[in-house]
Amino acid sequence: MERCRVEIRVAERRDGFDLLMAGRTILSHRADRPALAMALGNAAVEMYRGNFRIEDNPADLVTPPDFVIEGDSVTLSDAAGLAARLTLADAAITVELLRPGYDRLHLFFHAEPGETVWGGGEQMSYLALNDRSFPMWTSEPGVGRDKSTELTRAMDESGMAGGDYWNTNYPQPTFLTSRWLAVHCGSTAYSVLDFTDPARHRVEVWAAQAQFEIFAADSPAALVGDLSARFGRQPPLPDWAIGGAILGLKDGARSFERLDAFLKAGTAVAGLWCEDWAGIRETSFGRRLFWDWRRDRQRYPDLPERIAALQARGIRFLGYANPYLAVDGILFEEARAEGHFCLRQDSDEPYLVDFGEFDCGVIDLTRVETRDWFAEKVLGREMLDIGMSGWMADFGEYLPTDVRLADGSNPMEAHNRWPVLWGEVNAQAVESRGRTGDAVFFMRAGFSGVQAHCPLLWAGDQSVDFTRHDGIGTVITAALSAGLVGNAYSHSDCGGYTSMLGNVRTEELMIRWCELAAFAPVMRSHEGNRPDENLQYDSTPELLNCFARWSRVHAHLAPYVRHLCDEAQASGLPAQRPLFLHYPDEPALFAVQDQFLYGADLLVAPVIAAGAVSRNVVLPGIAPWQDCWTGELVPPGVHTVAAPIGRPPVYYRPDSGFAALFAGLAEVAKA
Template sequence: MLPKLYLLLTFLCFSFLSNGQNLLGEIEEINHLPNHEFLIKTNRADLKIAFYGPDILRIRYANDDQFAVKDSIMLAPNQPKAIEVLVRKVKKNYLFESNSLTLKLHRETGQITIENKEGKVLVQDHLPASKQETGLKLSKVLQADEHFFGFGERMDVLDRRGRKVKLEVGRGTGRPHIVGAYNVLEANYSPIPFFMSTKGYGLYLHNSYTSEFDMGQSSGQVYTVSAQGGEMDYYVFNGPSFAEILDHYTAITGKSPLLPLPAFGLQVGTYNGGTWGHENELTAHYPIALIKKFRAYEIPVDVLHFDSTWRIFGKSGGSGATSFEWRPQFTNPKQTIDSLYALHLNMVGLHVRPRLDNGFSLDLLDQARKAGMVYPEPGGKGEFVNFFDPKAADWWWENGAMRVANLGIKFFKTDEGSAFGRLANESDKTGPTGEKIKELHNLFPLVYAKAPFEHFAKFNGMRGMNHTREGFAGIQRYPFIFAGDWPSEWQYFEPVIKAGLNIGLSGVGYWTHCMGGFEHVADPELYIRWCQFGLFSPLSHLFGMEHPNYKEPWNYGMEAVNIFRKYTQIRYELLPYIYSSAYQMYQSGTPLMRALVFHFQDDPNVYPITDQYMFGENLMICPVTTKGAQTRVVYLPEGQWLDLWTSKVYSGKQHINILSPLDIMPIFLKAGGLLPSQEVEQYIGQKDIKTLNVKVFPAKSGQFELYEDDGKSMQYQSGDFAKSWLKCERTDREIVLSKSSPTGRYPSKFQHLNWEIFLQNKPSALLINGKQVAIGQSEEEPAFYKNEILYIKAKLKEDLSQEIRIQ
């Protein structure tokens, strides 16, 4: 391939619109750059094309070769490099070809068409670009029956065909706080300029300015992507499956690292008995009594964070800033924190905000201004830590965060990332403003989460964890996200589920919400239904601000306590399944909570479903979102599905009406699904667990990769793990179940394996590791059959493998 290819003069018409001009330019040359990018120069515009793998294509546009020199924080530091591709001229097109994708650049019109290796059109410029418009804009052909999913944490809809969305970090406006928190149509805590199409591709706009995606609202033939400034820089990802697309997208913006294992247990937040307006009622003993009560009720719990009232509201920013000065009720904060760890909590954290403030004995804001560590504002009045500057982030850690890290605090809840350049939550301040802020506003939540995530990891010598409300593309590298302050009202329950589905389809898999809602005293029925969903969310977070109930289950009656305990214990039983699914996300970007369209993108019946989802590979969860409901309608996609409560089997591609009394949230195991679990612990690390339990709904084939590691260190990234395959194969003659010997350097803890196999008929013979075993009727025997379930208990072989043959 020639490093520089000169072409005959011709006209190239871009479908980009910039600064109100419809750009036409004569092609002067195509430069093949040393880094495998292609620079296409015209007399009025420049275009860069690069393939970052066979299935990842990047297209950039700029005037006068003014491309950004560095990639933004949205992109992962270890993203793949550009690869060499074939370039050739065929008829009226210049073709740029990888093994999977072809970009066609039409010589006469400049139309870009992107096809997969089968010649199927994925993305095509819409020509002509006739209107004079302001800003940067892409105009693409909207294909028949094409549907779009993603765009970040949205509360309104799942399928965005025929809709328009504006992406700018913020809670949204338009409704008074007391009436309904915030407008569900506008709430935008974590917008992400990325979508996946049911036609088998994804598109990511690498631009941090406020953007707008019109997915066919204005025209039934075209969708458009525009930004208010910056560079028109976008990626196209080939699938065809959503799993493949997300894998490619997260290769560019980053995979989610594994969280510490305790993060997957129950997490609880507390105002220490003194929420807004009741600060004088808080006590240092409240959080200790809270955890003691969880222990007394035998409700497992692992993580606690103190929310905003732990600290003094300072002299300048009030409740909207962080003074790093404890309230006087905390006479000995270290003793309080040590007492919580003595109750076997694994992690304790604190709520912070990005502004600094002067307390009554600590003038941290003055110090930061003097040292130049706040983002500049007129008159030297800056308050936001300049997290864009690593030196400022280090200063903030050493002079502020270390004051609490030294006491045993292991993570922060970084709140109000949206206040940088916008009206703050508990303040009338807007922070820095101006043209530069338009570029930085959406990026601020990333640098704000990155600083504590990385510093705590280094300080504690373990994996980082950060709990944050706002995000943008790339936030999955500094997990995790929570959905914000939605009231305890039925009307907000399903929108929160939509938020989790949408953000999962946008590459962010670690997500949670305030179970039962954040503010207002919940209807006990709503509280129970919301908590059922919350305990089958990627992370489970219990927190509320209403005084004095908060969201503690005993304040909603003993029925709530019993059901809450039941679902919390199920979650702890399923930790092997949940943790293995989290490792899958680290490898591939596949979220833990998956809209049905993720697995069934060719089934239009699932496109509008916002109250069912897959939890990992094998479980379908169906929250009950209607007050007073004793039944609910469930759509079963293709295949067979086992009701885990009744063991009844249903065929797919149909709707069913299923019983759902208050203590039952419908849960289905898909055919071929294997579901590993373990004994319940009251906190992670309580017991030396050596027995793995596996439920199996046999089908022609099925497999699940069981993952183990130390749950704490970063050594999993260099081979200190144990991975085993659980498999099920079914023929007309027999069912074969197996566990492989583990691979990796970490010693597996499991020595015994108990199976539960759902079978409608009692088998005639059973072999365990080649030896015939009788099938009895008593639970005391190694194998017995009861109520259409075959139970098997067996020690693993010396190499920790096992084979079961059922005939």
């Protein structure tokens, strides 16, 4: 789908100039408030197990006030001479710093009073980005992600692993504003989106040149559609993936016995996901996997036959892979011999990364032969050819900044590109077997352009709790923010993942996560990093019945999810949507991130606070909504509603073409 290009034009003013697009001011330059700043960078980067400390001590800051307009370009200068050039073409602004050595570029975009800003890729803590800055650097998001908590402080002390509100697996230097404009920075270099100044939006890029694409639309839905068309649309999810829950078990051959117990309890099972198919490794962090992507014949004997038997019962099998190989695995030696690893700068030896008590080589995704090898040898022969229908395509954030890459690129600029290359390799493997739109891999890492390759996101490794910045609620913010920049489908580890320092799952958390996961396009459970210390969905009859119940709710909604897939293909709209996407004239909705529209017709307000049995719900628009569980018609507005365990607030539009389907949810949930 081609987006309608609207030209950017320059308007000279008495003491400066403006850049205008579709009647809206994009950038405003005045002698006393220049639109550009530049400096000489002096960075220090440290990485430990995917956590980064990045600092800069820039010098010689220049804010050139003078300008000359020549056709479609503007040259900026100061008393020392030429400084930078802005060139306008094809709804984009290309900025080039003209002084040798200058590699810190700051461009200031115009902001209107009260303007709200969203975007930044997959953000976990804040949907509206106002008043904060967000570095764009793919990394581990951290455990706790809140510097005021004891857990975060403890994780910081044990390896920079606590994180902060802006840390994310999937950053993207794209932002949208409530003037229905969007700005996308095309650089993969380290950058910062800074919205701390209400009068100007600052984008900092660690490069001497960057292109900024500008999008303008008449509504947020149209704007999101334009961005989706720009970055690439995912194939529709297959029927099997939306027709029940994907059960995550990592218990070797015993996983098949446990599956039978879920089926006996009435669980609608779409797939069995066994991430331990290649073996396990016990570490102080918990139960990890053996990173040598071949099936463990002792842990899973007769796996191809098992997979075929499951598929005959209508159940798919899924595995796990990532773009690293453990030094003590068999594939490591083959990869080293064939030149498939990133290298040290001081030798031709593979660069090894500590992943937590085991070292791995980093597959060099810049090398075509290596991408082909991994797609064919690992994802093709070892996984797809034995019958797998998908996998978790994990990691992608760990490219160090001091490696030597086959294509000669600067690792500081390749780092953010790495998840996109990783997504491309996975998509290549699926396509090579004619399985696009049938086999589904899901990723947590991303950057601009991953949308064209990755069919499904997952929200990463939440802590097993209700905490504000790392608990269950962050998966809603993740889905909504990622959806605004072109990712149609997202889901989470039902039950959470990270259990550290005595933080373990509660029965309440497990139930509330089921209630949330049932209203995502894919429902998938996870046993977590410490499965033996945590509750599982088959730990008690009550939890087993809970998971079964909500899996049936999820399966019941499959016709509606198919409709959402069709919408995503046609318009680029995501399945889970912020309320303002369909109600842009209600500014009070702009920062709502604890409830969402599931398509246009269903509104879901999950309970994400420990001990809560009621919550405030915003019902937008001018027409009443209907309660899915009671059938009561509720007028629009803000309401405090009962939300006991087992009955999260869910509403539908009575005039929806799917009203009869939604009305049937109460009976399904009762069964």
